[in-house]
Amino acid sequence: MRAFRWRSINVLIIVGYAVVGLPLVAAILLSTVYLERLTSLSEVTVRTGIEGTRNSRILDEQLAAMERHARQYAVLGDAALLELYDRRRERLESAARELQRRFDDLALHDAIEHLLQVIDELRPSLLEADETTVETFNGLRNLSTDIDARINELTEARMTNLEERSARIQRQLVWQAGSIIGIALLLAIVFALLISRAVRQLAMAITRLGEGRFEQPIRVRGPEDFEHLGGQLDWLRRRLQSVEEDKSAFLRNISHELKTPLANIREGSELLVDGTAGVLSPAQREVADILRDNSLRLQAQIENLLNFNAWQNVRTPMRREPVQLRAVVERVLERYRLQIHARELRVIAELANVSVTGDPEKLEVMFENLVSNAVKYSPPNGRLVVRVERRGGKARLIVSDDGPGIDPTERKRVFRAFYQGKRAASHSHVQGTGLGLSVVQECARTHGGRVTIINGETHGATFLVELPARKA
Numbered sequence: 001m002r003a004f005r006w007r008s009i010n011v012l013i014i015v016g017y018a019v020v021g022l023p024l025v026a027a028i029l030l031s032t033v034y035l036e037r038l039t040s041l042s043e044v045t046v047r048t049g050i051e052g053t054r055n056s057r058i059l060d061e062q063l064a065a066m067e068r069h070a071r072q073y074a075v076l077g078d079a080a081l082l083e084l085y086d087r088r089r090e091r092l093e094s095a096a097r098e099l100q101r102r103f104d105d106l107a108l109h110d111a112i113e114h115l116l117q118v119i120d121e122l123r124p125s126l127l128e129a130d131e132t133t134v135e136t137f138n139g140l141r142n143l144s145t146d147i148d149a150r151i152n153e154l155t156e157a158r159m160t161n162l163e164e165r166s167a168r169i170q171r172q173l174v175w176q177a178g179s180i181i182g183i184a185l186l187l188a189i190v191f192a193l194l195i196s197r198a199v200r201q202l203a204m205a206i207t208r209l210g211e212g213r214f215e216q217p218i219r220v221r222g223p224e225d226f227e228h229l230g231g232q233l234d235w236l237r238r239r240l241q242s243v244e245e246d247k248s249a250f251l252r253n254i255s256h257e258l259k260t261p262l263a264n265i266r267e268g269s270e271l272l273v274d275g276t277a278g279v280l281s282p283a284q285r286e287v288a289d290i291l292r293d294n295s296l297r298l299q300a301q302i303e304n305l306l307n308f309n310a311w312q313n314v315r316t317p318m319r320r321e322p323v324q325l326r327a328v329v330e331r332v333l334e335r336y337r338l339q340i341h342a343r344e345l346r347v348i349a350e351l352a353n354v355s356v357t358g359d360p361e362k363l364e365v366m367f368e369n370l371v372s373n374a375v376k377y378s379p380p381n382g383r384l385v386v387r388v389e390r391r392g393g394k395a396r397l398i399v400s401d402d403g404p405g406i407d408p409t410e411r412k413r414v415f416r417a418f419y420q421g422k423r424a425a426s427h428s429h430v431q432g433t434g435l436g437l438s439v440v441q442e443c444a445r446t447h448g449g450r451v452t453i454i455n456g457e458t459h460g461a462t463f464l465v466e467l468p469a470r471k472a
Contacts, residue, residue, distance in 0.1 A: 013195070019187050027180040034169050045162050048102050049155040055095040055102070056148045062092035063144050066119075067137040089119060099151065108150045115143045198226040205233050214241035265295045319359040322470060325388045325395055326351040328360065332368050333386070336375055344381050351388045354395040355470045358447045366443035369436040370399040370463055377403030377460065385462075394449075395469035403460040411453045415441045440465070 066088045073081040096112045122136050198220055205218040214237050220230025272280065272288040280288060329351055333340075340347060356363075374384050382402035389396050406414055415437050437451075440463070444451045449467035 013191075015191075019191070021184075023180040023184045023187070027177055030176060031173055034173060038166060038169055041165065042162060045158045048158065051102050052099060052151045052155055055098045056151050058095040059092055059099070059147065060144055062088045062095065063137070063140055066092065067140075070122075070137065086123075089123070092119070099147070103151065103154050105150065105154055108147065108154065111143060111147050111150060115140060115147065118143070197221070202226065202229060202233070205230065205237075209233070209237060209240060214238075214244060265291065269295055319361075320357055321360070322355050323358050323360045323363055324353065324355050325363070325397060326353055328363050328367055329386055329388055329397075332364060332371050335368070336371055339375050340384065343375065343378060345375065345378055345384045346382070348383060348385045349387075351386070352390060354388055354390045356395050356447065356467045357470055358467070362443050363447070366440050366465070367397065367399075369440050370397075370465075373436055373461070374399055374401035374403070377401055379403065382460075390469055393469055394466045397465040397467070398454075398462065400462040401460040405460045406453060414453070415451070 066085055069081045069085040069088065072078070073085065093116060096116060100109050100112055118136065118140060122140075201220045205220065208214075208216065208218075218230055218234040218237055220226050220233075269288055269292040273285070273292055329349070333347065333349065371384075371386075378384060378401040383400075384402075385398070385400040387396070387398040389398075441451050444465050444467065447467050449465060451463060451465045454462050454464045
């Protein structure tokens with residue numbers, strides 16, 4: 001059974017936003033509920049405290065008024081004072097019952113019931129105008145004071161409970177907010193990985209295409225539109241692979257077709273130069289030298305073309321063995337001894353014993369291209385500077401000449417295949433295929449190094465090749 005796939009990256013993004021936002025919305029709703037509860041509790045606590053204080057004050061005021069009316073009645077005996085007393089008593093009882101309703105406390109209820117009972121017992125004795133009954137109000141004031149104190153205690157207890165509950169809710173909100181934010185971040189990471197995985201697969205596929213690795217099919221797992229794009233890239237891979245195979249076959253065939261007549265031309269020119277076919281006149285010898293030199297140059301250009309094609313193909317095997325750069329340089333310089341002598345160049349060679357790991361033949365081809373360029377572009381009686389040195393963990397190979405140099409605006413383009421700079425094009429007698437520096441760059445890259453153009457001692461071109469050096 002095929003795994004679930006998102007139909008579109010847009011759907012995945014929308015669902016991701018919704019799923020990530022859901023915990024945050026839940027956190028907001030939960031916080032709102034907690035705050036509503038806390039607000040309601042605060043309102044009840046404050047309202048109860050206010051009402052308790054007001055009813056306690058009413059209790060004290062009515063009790064004081066009742067005592068005053070009782071004393072007046074004991075002196076004057078006016079029945080109207082008893083009516084006033086009874087009204088005050090009703091208000092006192094109403095305030096006392098309100099206190100009982102507001103505060104669910106047994107001690108407070110008992111104190112209020114005791115107060116009301118004493119007041120009820122006091123009422124009949126007032127009719128007899130007994131002076132001793134007036135003194136009973138002293139005990140009632142004490143009861144009222146106890147009730148006030150108990151109400152204050154209960155109010156403070158409620159405020160303390162409110163503070164503790166607020167702190168507890170705050171801790172719960174902090175913990176829940178942290179948990180929900182963590183869950184949201186985790187979900188965001190999951191959806192980001194779902195998206196980035198498909199993007200990463202596309203990036204890797206494009207990188208493989210750019211590096212010329214066409215063997216492995218391109219498969220992208222993810223939303224359907226990404227899989228469709230992966231299918232398009234795989235189609236492009238097959239097309240590029242077909243073009244690459246056609247190009248390689250063409251280069252092999254054309255190179256083979258060129259090499260056979262070229263070998264005959266070289267052999268004939270060598271026979272003429274050696275005098276095997278007879279003694280040549282100076283003019284004839286000059287023509288034979290031109291034929292030989294150009295056949296050698298043509299052979300070098302064909303070999304550059306083949307080498308460049310081979311290095312572009314990552315399937316081409318490469319030897320890995322210790323190579324002394326000094327020996328490589330000496331062999332190449334000896335090979336170009338006649339050309340250097342013909343142009344009367346002065347060679348300055350400073351060669352340290354530095355070794356690298358690589359293919360000796362390919363390293364010779366790389367250095368040969370640098371020397372070939374330096375010899376071609378150097379004026380007669382110019383200098384050819386060659387250095388091999390070690391700096392840190394790098395082996396450095398430096399080649400400088402006194403030629404026209406390379407325009408600074410072209411330094412990034414001269415390593416492109418088939419590119420020829422303006423100054424090189426102006427020397428029509430030494431034009432080549434424009435592959436020499438491309439071969440040098442590919443060789444340095446396959447050996448884990450790089451080649452750059454630097455400002456050297458001479459006014460011509462100076463190339464620096466850096467390769468990983470072997471430990472001394």
